[in-house]
Amino acid sequence: MDYRITGNGIIVKQNDFDIAQTLDCGQAFRWNAAEDGSFEGFFLNHYLKISETDGGEFLFHNVSEEEFLSVWKDYFDFDTDYGELKKRFSEDETLAEACRFASGIRILRQDPWETLCSFIISQNNNIPRIRGIIGRLCERYGGFPSAEVLAGETVESLGFLRAGFRAKYIADASEKTASGRISLAAAASMPYEEAVKELMKIKGVGPKVADCVLLFGMHRMEAYPVDVWIKRVLSRFYPDGMPECTRGFEGAAQQYLFHYVRCNPRVLGDI
DNA sequence: TTCCAGGCGTATC
């Protein structure tokens, strides 16, 4: 990655990066596309507008060098070589196709708490509605509320979210996180199996949500969320499990596959 | 109108 400072922000030269593919592939729910192709959104309390230039570089609008280096470089995971990952994955035919289809996906380094809440909300739900619920949450509190703030709510007072049966899960996650009964910071550095167990102490967090938190909120690339789409992928292409070339980075492979089959369901055949 | 959605808790065997 190279960057330079201009009068209206930071311009970044970065391989293996596509704004829309990365921000709109189901790992984050608070980014919005404008008609000109730019995206606006937040990481914690940091606002960003980002767009691609005619020269294929990326403009971080009105961002200082300090903020770029301390916030956005990490958020977009610019220090990881996704070209190398895709090269490894491409030993496998299906993965090669998936990587070609969306070669600009990167795994964001998101906030663990926001990721936990977001994927609790995601269960048995569709993406437009997930975005709606999270949008109402952020609108009410003027940004994504902390566990401490949400711990002051009840299932009833969360009714404005129209989150359905998930409201009690959000309440439980807030109470356990705010009180210290579970520690997201500790989970982030635990061995994989222990981390899953720690996260699953929360009501409404099963294996899939735990893996999403580990992958998207703690950048644990070995975490491999299996949802309905990935079940179809496994059944159609990998009945004996994920190929050897993905070992240790199953989560990244999963995200290429997830986006590929959601956009091209026909490749799954009659499943 | 009916089906289904980036699952999980619970009951039952």
Next chain:
DNA sequence: GATACGCATGGA
């Protein structure tokens, strides 16, 4: 441990 079923809500 496996399998079946209900769940709140709203997009398609």
